[in-house]
């Protein structure tokens with residue numbers, strides 16, 4: 161199954177005009193006047209990406225802070241690509257933050273590329289994710305290519321294994337604690353004493 165974005169966002173004529181008048185460099189990106197356009201981009205890309213982060217493939221949240229419009233080629237380096245449709249993809253804020261302003265092109269360019277030959281990471285509009293990265297158990301990333309390997313490094317995807325492990329520990333502690341509560345609630349005196357000893361051990 162192919163897994164890249166087939167149709168990039170298409171700006172309307174009025175959106176293009178608005179950008180032309182109000183955008184001069186990448187620092188303008190965060191201005192609230194672009195919020196409506198950004199909402200349109202997010203709403204458009206969500207189903208195109210099956211609501212998944214373009215780098216870690218985890219489910220994207222629906223609150224504004226749970227999803228970022230990611231600039232594949234950093235806008236800090238190429239300001240003129242800030243509103244380039246093929247440079248925009250949705251990512252989770254963590255991947256976006258980790259990727260930051262790291263360079264992902266192996267040569268200087270003038271026009272936006274029409275292929276991903278010079279892109280060192282998986283490009284959401286050109287590269288098939290599954291041919292470059294294999295995900296095991298939703299959190300272990302195996303590189304199938306150098307692009308895959310670079311994507312894992314640039315976005316620090318290895319962080320997710322630790323995230324997953326911590327989540328599991330939290331759940332198992334919660335389960336153990338609720339088992340203990342059930343035991344105490346239904347215990348006779350001897351069992352109650354043992355449960356209290358166990359509880360004391362845990363809170364030490």
Ligand SMILES: [Zn+2]
Pocket residue numbers: 213214215216217218251252253254255256
């Ligand atoms: Zn992500």
